[in-house]
Amino acid sequence: xxxxxxxxxxxRLEDVRLLTGRARFVDDVDLPGMLxxxxxxSDEAHGRLNRVDPSAAxxxxxxxxxxxxxxxGDYWRPGPLLVPPPPIPGMVFNPATQVPLARDKVRHAGEPxxxxxxxxxxxxxxxxxxxxxxxxxxxxVTGLEAALRPGVPLVHEQFGTNLAAWVRQTKGDYAxxxxxxxxxxxxxxxxxxxxxxxxxxxxVVAQWDxxxxxxxxxxxTQAPIPIRNGMAELLGLRESQVRVxxxxxxxxxxxxxxxxxxxxxxxxxxxxxxGRPVKWIEDRRENFFATTQERSQIHDAExxxxxxxxILGVKDRFLHDxxxxxxxxxxxxxNSQCTLLGPYVVPHYDSEFTAVFTNQPIVTPVRGAGRQHGxxxxxxxxxxxxxxxxxxxxxxxxxxxIQPDQFPYDNQILFQDFRPLVxxxxxxxxALEKAVALIGYHRxxxxxxxxxxxxxxxxxxxxxxxxxxxxxxxxxxxxxxVEPSGTVRxxxxxxxxxxxxxxxLAQVVADQLGVSVEQVQVSTGDTRExxxxxxxxxxxxxxxxxxACHAAATRVREKVLDLASRLLELSPEExxxxxGRVHRRGAPESGVSLGELARKANPxxxxxxxxxxxGLEATAYFGPDRGNAANGVHAMVVEVDPExxxxxxxxxxxxxxxxxxxxxxxxxxxxxxxxxxxxGNAFYERLCxxxxxxxxxxxxxxxxxxTALDVPTVELxxxxxxxxxxxxGTKGVGEAGAIPTGAAFAQAVEDALGQEVEITEMPMSPCRxxxxxxxxxxxxx
Amino acid sequence: MxxxxxxxxxGKPEAVWDLLMDPDVLAKAMPGTRxxxxxxxxxxxxxxxxxxxxxxxxxxxxxITLTDVMRPESYTMLIDSKGRFGFARGAARVVxxxxxxxxxxxxxxxxxxxxxxxxxxxxxxxxxxxxxxxxGLEALQRELAARLG
Numbered sequence: 001x002x003x004x005x006x007x008x009x010x011x012r013l014e015d016v017r018l019l020t021g022r023a024r025f026v027d028d029v030d031l032p033g034m035l036x037x038x039x040x041x042s043d044e045a046h047g048r049l050n051r052v053d054p055s056a057a058x059x060x061x062x063x064x065x066x067x068x069x070x071x072x073g074d075y076w077r078p079g080p081l082l083v084p085p086p087p088i089p090g091m092v093f094n095p096a097t098q099v100p101l102a103r104d105k106v107r108h109a110g111e112p113x114x115x116x117x118x119x120x121x122x123x124x125x126x127x128x129x130x131x132x133x134x135x136x137x138x139x140x141v142t143g144l145e146a147a148l149r150p151g152v153p154l155v156h157e158q159f160g161t162n163l164a165a166w167v168r169q170t171k172g173d174y175a176x177x178x179x180x181x182x183x184x185x186x187x188x189x190x191x192x193x194x195x196x197x198x199x200x201x202x203x204v205v206a207q208w209d210x211x212x213x214x215x216x217x218x219x220x221t222q223a224p225i226p227i228r229n230g231m232a233e234l235l236g237l238r239e240s241q242v243r244v245x246x247x248x249x250x251x252x253x254x255x256x257x258x259x260x261x262x263x264x265x266x267x268x269x270x271x272x273x274x275g276r277p278v279k280w281i282e283d284r285r286e287n288f289f290a291t292t293q294e295r296s297q298i299h300d301a302e303x304x305x306x307x308x309x310x311i312l313g314v315k316d317r318f319l320h321d322x323x324x325x326x327x328x329x330x331x332x333x334x335n336s337q338c339t340l341l342g343p344y345v346v347p348h349y350d351s352e353f354t355a356v357f358t359n360q361p362i363v364t365p366v367r368g369a370g371r372q373h374g375x376x377x378x379x380x381x382x383x384x385x386x387x388x389x390x391x392x393x394x395x396x397x398x399x400x401x402i403q404p405d406q407f408p409y410d411n412q413i414l415f416q417d418f419r420p421l422v423x424x425x426x427x428x429x430x431a432l433e434k435a436v437a438l439i440g441y442h443r444x445x446x447x448x449x450x451x452x453x454x455x456x457x458x459x460x461x462x463x464x465x466x467x468x469x470x471x472x473x474x475x476x477x478x479x480x481x482v483e484p485s486g487t488v489r490x491x492x493x494x495x496x497x498x499x500x501x502x503x504x505l506a507q508v509v510a511d512q513l514g515v516s517v518e519q520v521q522v523s524t525g526d527t528r529e530x531x532x533x534x535x536x537x538x539x540x541x542x543x544x545x546x547x548a549c550h551a552a553a554t555r556v557r558e559k560v561l562d563l564a565s566r567l568l569e570l571s572p573e574e575x576x577x578x579x580g581r582v583h584r585r586g587a588p589e590s591g592v593s594l595g596e597l598a599r600k601a602n603p604x605x606x607x608x609x610x611x612x613x614x615g616l617e618a619t620a621y622f623g624p625d626r627g628n629a630a631n632g633v634h635a636m637v638v639e640v641d642p643e644x645x646x647x648x649x650x651x652x653x654x655x656x657x658x659x660x661x662x663x664x665x666x667x668x669x670x671x672x673x674x675x676x677x678x679x680g681n682a683f684y685e686r687l688c689x690x691x692x693x694x695x696x697x698x699x700x701x702x703x704x705x706x707t708a709l710d711v712p713t714v715e716l717x718x719x720x721x722x723x724x725x726x727x728x729g730t731k732g733v734g735e736a737g738a739i740p741t742g743a744a745f746a747q748a749v750e751d752a753l754g755q756e757v758e759i760t761e762m763p764m765s766p767c768r769x770x771x772x773x774x775x776x777x778x779x780x781x
Numbered sequence: 782m783x784x785x786x787x788x789x790x791x792g793k794p795e796a797v798w799d800l801l802m803d804p805d806v807l808a809k810a811m812p813g814t815r816x817x818x819x820x821x822x823x824x825x826x827x828x829x830x831x832x833x834x835x836x837x838x839x840x841x842x843x844x845i846t847l848t849d850v851m852r853p854e855s856y857t858m859l860i861d862s863k864g865r866f867g868f869a870r871g872a873a874r875v876v877x878x879x880x881x882x883x884x885x886x887x888x889x890x891x892x893x894x895x896x897x898x899x900x901x902x903x904x905x906x907x908x909x910x911x912x913x914x915x916x917g918l919e920a921l922q923r924e925l926a927a928r929l930g
Contacts, residue, residue, distance in 0.1 A: 043863075043867050043868055043895045043896030043897075044868075044895060045895075109895070109896075128865070129865050137870075285897070285900065285901070288900065688903075690899070692893050692895065694893075694894070694895045694896075694899040694900070695899070695900050696899060696900065696903040697900070697903060698897075698899075698900025698901060699835075699900065699901050701835070701901070701904075702901075702903060702904060
């Protein structure tokens with residue numbers, strides 16, 4: 001393989017379209033005769049729905065239809081269970097999936113009660129006021145611990161409990177490890193809720209073409225193909241009659257992999273019923289309730305260590321809030337459970353979680369998808385253990401790393417892809433040493449920090465490590481076609497939400513076919529272009545779709561060389577494929593162009609023998625045996641003002657290992673963006689619910705996101721441990737930046753304050769840190 | 782949300798009591814009230830409009846029911862208001878304590894607020910409700926002074 005583009009830091013090809021406003025987003029779809037939708041949503045978090053009377057709304061001028069649950073007939077049914085639980089012995093799972101419109105009961109604030117379709121969004125919104133609702137409030141369940149107390153209100157009566165799931169996974173014998181321990185460090189950790197806060201909210205436009213009998217859906221989904229398949233089934237259509245287009249999307253971050261949202265199911269149905277295109281665009285306030293969220297967990301965890309700091313075992317019991325429904329199964333708490341182990345040798349592990357239903361919006365993966373919770377618990381426990389043993393923070397990590405010669409390393413528990421949690425490759429000590437050198441850890445601790453303290457400044461450093469399970473199956477596919485124009489067309493099923501697929505996937509293909517990346521036209525997320533695949537999630541695009549693109553391009557390369565060899569009467573070994581041409585080795589001016597070959601590959605009369613396949617085209621698929629393990633070390637320097645609890649992040653270092661890098665610029669941008677997300681999670685973002693399930697900060701006036709001023713430019717370095725699980729050697733990187741940020745932040749802030757506070761909760765907002773300082777009564781002048 | 786306090790009013794508890802039971806006076810004591818009618822012995826219905834932060838003139842349908850009525854000492858107002866911007870409901874306990882020439886009005890309201898006013902107006906809810914109560918009590922005081930005067 002000539003490697004011209006693979007690994008090269010080329011600028012993103014899609015940015016010209018994005019930056020000049022020529023990219024199409026769902027809200028750009030504007031069709032003649034299009035109707036607009038507004039949803040009436042429940043103000044109550046929990047309530048008995050006695051009656052919804054839409055008659056006055058229906059009578060309003062400009063309103064075309066108003067639908068309640070009663071109007072849906074057979075179409076009213078709970079959504080599918082998207083991720084069934086993995087086969088873990090003894091597991092309990094109570095499935096309850098979201099419904100298109102509330103029928104008898106409302107289970108979280110913002111749940112839709114009725115859908116208005118009108119000539120404009122303004123009219124639709126106005127008509128919401130005309131709908132008369134008799135909703136009898138019920139006491140709400142909001143706290144994780146409160147949800148399981150006897151006598152509490154039930155979110156789903158049929159289960160007789162608010163328990164959504166219970167899972168225990170163990171490795172070795174923790175009790176015996178604990179008995180041998182020199183010290184046991186035990187703490188309680190809280191992690192609160194957050195929003196994904198993508199720049200673009202959700203949206204759906206649907207158009208039914210009655211003459212062609214075809215339904216087209218433009219959808220901000222991260223999974224266009226499963227949406228096509230599911231919508232065809234729901235609407236009684238053939239899959240080939242439904243085309244789902246996930247165009248450019250302004251950020252996914254997980255909630256858009258949640259599928260069959262009420263709006264997603266209802267808009268196409270209404271378009272077919274009314275015979276007119278129908279559009280719904282989520283507004284930001286709706287997004288705070290109607291789009292899935294992440295995060296709330298409480299861990300009671302302990303770490304048993306030997307005198308030298310070696311980990312003997314970890315025990316963890318945690319509660320996970322799944323919200324009002326659990327359509328995404330156990331993915332998030334399983335990620336927490338598995339990711340806690342990190343890059344460390346943990347001989348004995350006993351982890352048990354209980355997921356509970358609450359009267360709060362649904363929880364599904366958001367960037368990191370529960371991994372940050374596990375990392376936070378483990379890294380904090382190591383910090384506390386180091387303190388207790390009088391060990392350096394970096395040293396305790398160094399002593400516990402899985403060594404480069406220990407791969408594949410089997411953790412003996414199941415991961416969220418239902419496969420054993422086996423790490424494929426890595427060099428954890430190398431990543432740590434690079435990060436320690438880059439941040440200048442030893443000089444900082446011995447010189448800079450004490451010097452600053454003499455000046456009255458409180459500086460602190462945090463160094464943490466993590467594993468990110470990425471690139472899970474089941475599979476993705478790609479089709480590569482050389483067109484007579486010489487353009488190479490690449491179609492894949494994964495959608496794109498800003499990750500740079502138009503560039504990285506083109507890089508994979510361009511090298512195989514000896515063309516420039518600009519000559520590779522990429523199509524993503526359009527089921528008519530490519531109809532097999534699962535979606536964009538779990539940091540898997542470059543790994544799974546990338547490998548499929550590579551396989552398809554390799555096959556086309558063979559076809560190209562085969563045809564050229566016959567045409568030029570040279571053996572394939574004598575041929576070179578470069579510059580968009582095939583030529584004889586050493587004679588670049590000879591030979592034939594790819595376009596010409598494509599024309600020749602579409603044979604005319606008399607040129608065909610039985611078995612001839614036309615075209616320079618191939619389709620290929622890739623499904624990894626299991627997910628692979630990316631890893632990294634984050635280090636940051638903060639300055640804390642103990643009087644105001646203001647924290648400034650002075651430096652942020654990431655040493656990351658995502659295997660082979662396709663495009664360093666794309667990897668760096670993913671990490672930088674992930675760190676921004678992680679800083680938000682660590683210091684700013686918290687969805688505040690009151691006891692009645694009301695969200696108290698449902699706007700960006702009160703829900704704080706970090707701005708460019710709060711996010712430093714990340715200083716990056718890489719370690720490259722190619723994954724043996726795919727032909728490219730790649731691992732995922734999409735979530736890496738967001739995962740260990742909270743743990744690094746907590747350690748650095750504690751360090752800055754001379755360990756006068758102990759941080760065991762996330763987010764650690766400025767106000768909360770101030771409270772902790774007040775309570776500690778120290779660290780303040 | 783809990784709002785509580787004590788406010789001195791002129792006149793004996795009986796006089797204050799009669800005033801508090803008059804829907805026209807009650808309407809004045811609740812700033813933003815547009816209509817209020819007695820629809821039963823201990824029941825009032827009406828509409829009010831309140832502005833909180835980014836939400837201006839949010840209209841609510843209001844139902845007030847009185848319970849535990851101990852003339853002229855104390856009663857509890859059950860408040861149930863709903864509108865397109867959300868809801869507020871709860872109970873307000875009112876106790877009249879005679880003292881000197883006047884009456885001390887002790888109040889303690891436990892209100893649950895939901896919907897847009899909760900999500901968008903949270904930061905201001907506390908101060909707006911305090912302001913409304915102060916304005917209401919001042920109005921009540923003026924009314925009493927006028928009647929007694």
